[in-house]
Amino acid sequence: MEKLAPILLIALGISLIAVYFAIPPKAPFTTTATETITGTVFKTTSTSPSITQTIETYTSTAQTTQPPPQPPSTPPVARPPVLLPLFRVDVVAPDVVNTTRMPIQINYTVVIRNVGNGTGAVLVGGKHYVIDPGKEVKVNATETITFPGTYTLEIEVNGTIHSKTVKVFYYTPVLEAEPVKVNVTTLPTNITVAVLVRNRGNLTAVVEGVKIRPGETRTINKTITVTAAGYYFINIGGVNVPIAVSYYTPNLEWKIGGPEEVEAVPGESYSAWLWLKNTGNATTRLKVDGKEIGLEPGQAVNITKAQAVRGAGQYVVEFKVQGDLNLTVRQAIAVKIVAPKVEIVVWSPRLARSWPQPGATDRVLIHSVQKSLEIQWGYVITTNATKRTVTLVVEGPDGATYYTVRPGGASARNYTLQTQAPGKATVQIKVNGTTYAVEITTELTPPTVTINDVLKIEFTDSRKLEAVQIKCRFGTLQVDVLQVSGVLTYTQTGREISGTITVAHAGGTSTGEFRGSASGNNGQLTLNIAATQINVEFTLSPLKITRVLKDGQPQECDVPLALVPSLLYSGKPVTGGGPATQYAYRLVSAFAKTDSDKPQSAQWNGEYVEVRDRWGNLLKVYFKQREVSIEGALTARLVIS
Numbered sequence: 001m002e003k004l005a006p007i008l009l010i011a012l013g014i015s016l017i018a019v020y021f022a023i024p025p026k027a028p029f030t031t032t033a034t035e036t037i038t039g040t041v042f043k044t045t046s047t048s049p050s051i052t053q054t055i056e057t058y059t060s061t062a063q064t065t066q067p068p069p070q071p072p073s074t075p076p077v078a079r080p081p082v083l084l085p086l087f088r089v090d091v092v093a094p095d096v097v098n099t100t101r102m103p104i105q106i107n108y109t110v111v112i113r114n115v116g117n118g119t120g121a122v123l124v125g126g127k128h129y130v131i132d133p134g135k136e137v138k139v140n141a142t143e144t145i146t147f148p149g150t151y152t153l154e155i156e157v158n159g160t161i162h163s164k165t166v167k168v169f170y171y172t173p174v175l176e177a178e179p180v181k182v183n184v185t186t187l188p189t190n191i192t193v194a195v196l197v198r199n200r201g202n203l204t205a206v207v208e209g210v211k212i213r214p215g216e217t218r219t220i221n222k223t224i225t226v227t228a229a230g231y232y233f234i235n236i237g238g239v240n241v242p243i244a245v246s247y248y249t250p251n252l253e254w255k256i257g258g259p260e261e262v263e264a265v266p267g268e269s270y271s272a273w274l275w276l277k278n279t280g281n282a283t284t285r286l287k288v289d290g291k292e293i294g295l296e297p298g299q300a301v302n303i304t305k306a307q308a309v310r311g312a313g314q315y316v317v318e319f320k321v322q323g324d325l326n327l328t329v330r331q332a333i334a335v336k337i338v339a340p341k342v343e344i345v346v347w348s349p350r351l352a353r354s355w356p357q358p359g360a361t362d363r364v365l366i367h368s369v370q371k372s373l374e375i376q377w378g379y380v381i382t383t384n385a386t387k388r389t390v391t392l393v394v395e396g397p398d399g400a401t402y403y404t405v406r407p408g409g410a411s412a413r414n415y416t417l418q419t420q421a422p423g424k425a426t427v428q429i430k431v432n433g434t435t436y437a438v439e440i441t442t443e444l445t446p447p448t449v450t451i452n453d454v455l456k457i458e459f460t461d462s463r464k465l466e467a468v469q470i471k472c473r474f475g476t477l478q479v480d481v482l483q484v485s486g487v488l489t490y491t492q493t494g495r496e497i498s499g500t501i502t503v504a505h506a507g508g509t510s511t512g513e514f515r516g517s518a519s520g521n522n523g524q525l526t527l528n529i530a531a532t533q534i535n536v537e538f539t540l541s542p543l544k545i546t547r548v549l550k551d552g553q554p555q556e557c558d559v560p561l562a563l564v565p566s567l568l569y570s571g572k573p574v575t576g577g578g579p580a581t582q583y584a585y586r587l588v589s590a591f592a593k594t595d596s597d598k599p600q601s602a603q604w605n606g607e608y609v610e611v612r613d614r615w616g617n618l619l620k621v622y623f624k625q626r627e628v629s630i631e632g633a634l635t636a637r638l639v640i641s
Contacts, residue, residue: 087120094108098171099168108143110139112136115134116133148168151168154165173203174199174444175237177239178539192222195234197239198216216380218628222236231243251282252280261336264336275303279297285324309337315335317331342381344427347414351482357436369423389405396415419442421444444606448577449577449579449623450576453641454639457639458487459575462483463597473556481563483592484501484565498514505529507530516568517568525564573586580604585608587636626639
């Protein structure tokens with residue numbers, strides 16, 4: 001504006017002088033001359049959406065006051081010429097634009113010429129231009145065109161709209177192929193099909209080496225192998241061409257049909273049909289998919305078969321015909337689908353995520369220490385939709401729920417399942433009629449046991465030990481051990497044991513006492529059984545009886561090790577951490593008098609460990625706070641520090 005001000009002042013002065021000499025003297029009065037320059041940026045109009053932008057306007061006003069008229073006293077003075085600008089605007093652009101690609105850009109120029117005799121200013125596209133007489137200004141512009149059509153380029157200069165019409169033509173080949181129907185009498189076979197390809201576009205295309213001009217139809221030959229009646233698809237120039245293959249046998253006509261392409265949601269069903277007609281002169285007997293059909297001459301039948309949609313792809317509906325006509329015909333259905341993605345989640349007792357396929361069952365393994373457990377599970381459903389909402393009907397344990405899922409959205413719900421371990425439970429939902437399931441297998445897992453120290457063990461072993469013989473030089477004492485009860489105490493230097501032993505012998509049944517100790521590698525035990533006192537000394541490694549006293553006197557006796565409680569020479573039952581079954585197995589082994597007392601199996605049942613010995617005795621090993629106990633033919637209690 002600062003550069004424009006001097007020019008405007010000069011123009012204003014010239015205008016005042018011109019007015020002064022142009023108007024004859026009159027009574028005093030005041031006049032106002034106004035020059036307005038208004039410009040508008042390019043405006044494009046067509047069958048496509050127009051883009052209009054308005055810029056600021058510039059207005060200059062010149063005002064002058066005429067002095068009072070004077071009495072004529074001298075001849076008139078020659079008037080100077082009036083200097084005024086006059087603008088001519090041209091929009092220079094091609095009348096027609098031909099293109100083979102979209103979008104394109106059209107470059108054009110706005111030419112503003114000053115054909116007047118005075119300097120003037122214009123406003124174009126938000127910018128002021130000063131144009132001297134006989135000069136011109138060229139403004140270059142670019143317009144982006146996304147669709148073919150007729151476009152009007154407009155510009156406003158000094159309040160006047162100037163425009164240029166441009167026609168845009170888009171040239172491209174558009175190919176289409178006619179479906180081909182072929183009849184064969186033998187299968188399998190190789191056939192050559194003639195496919196008519198038509199170019200409906202406005203640009204020549206080259207397909208399989210053959211030029212197809214706009215509006216022209218050419219034949220393209222292709223050889224394919226067919227193994228059954230139905231639809232086959234070949235690609236010619238990017239166009240999928242369906243080839244309908246019909247297999248004919250004498251006396252029967254048939255047709256197969258149905259939708260060739262559908263858009264669906266999983267769970268929907270679409271049907272194909274098979275039409276059979278007996279054109280012979282005798283009744284025919286057929287089986288279609290195992291169902292018997294009789295057709296008299298001229299009689300026809302139409303059979304439909306539904307296909308459930310599970311996902312996107314090619315589905316084939318098959319009809320198997322046997323009898324006077326033996327063939328298998330297929331109808332192909334191309335499915336474009338908006339599919340849900342179903343996730344079934346086990347939240348607790350441990351997180352397990354699963355994405356079962358439609359109609360399939362996934363499997364999840366859950367380990368539990370408890371026999372009764374609560375499983376928290378649920379579903380999360382999303383879709384692959386990017387532009388449309390998807391309506392889903394989800395059937396869960398609480399009934400049917402309707403969802404409308406937007407692109408990027410999800411639908412979810414949680415449930416609770418009470419079950420037992422070990423066992424199996426199946427959780428499932430139906431989404432638009434399609435089942436998604438997860439089989440949850442629950443297994444019992446024994447808890448981890450840590451026992452750092454044991455103070456004492458109280459026990460009663462009622463497992464019978466028969467025909468125990470103490471053979472001495474002057475005789476043999478034979479007894480059946482019926483029960484052994486006692487307490488084993490661990491000391492700082494070793495262990496001490498005491499208790500009672502009940503035996504059956506020739507004289508009847510009697511209960512005696514025993515006591516003993518072990519320290520280092522040596523141990524001793526005193527037994528009172530059947531009115532006889534026996535003292536035994538032994539080593540721990542190797543485990544061997546080294547001395548025997550009978551009623552206080554040294555004797556050469558063969559005393560079975562089974563009479564020495566195994567706890568006395570077994571290690572302390574501690575563990576730094578391990579399965580409860582492993583510890584229970586080792587603990588019961590420490591009480592074994594013979595191999596028959598040794599455990600054969602140990603299994604956690606959710607409450608305790610079930611241990612069975614070779615006799616078949618069931619022993620229950622419980623793990624409690626600061627205590628381990630055994631119930632059954634062997635009872636014991638371990639006091640843990």
